[in-house]
Amino acid sequence: MTEETENLVLEILRAMRVENAEAKRDRAEIKSRMTAMESTIGSIQAQLGHLQVQIANQTARLDRVDERLDRIERRLNLVEA
Numbered sequence: 001m002t003e004e005t006e007n008l009v010l011e012i013l014r015a016m017r018v019e020n021a022e023a024k025r026d027r028a029e030i031k032s033r034m035t036a037m038e039s040t041i042g043s044i045q046a047q048l049g050h051l052q053v054q055i056a057n058q059t060a061r062l063d064r065v066d067e068r069l070d071r072i073e074r075r076l077n078l079v080e081a
Contacts, residue, residue, distance in 0.1 A: 073079045 070079075
């Protein structure tokens, strides 16, 4: 190979090395962002689970109040039996 050809090959290899390093940095940043998103999604899922439990508890309480109200209405003869 001539010196000019060798220099061209070296330039191409250097450019490839730079592009490879940039790609590695980009992948690392994407992985970091994905980890943050997964963490956020996990937190949101936990909050939704907590809300579902709260809603179930409120529904159970309303059911008990409804049963009590029905019993009161029957005792006071406010509804037909």
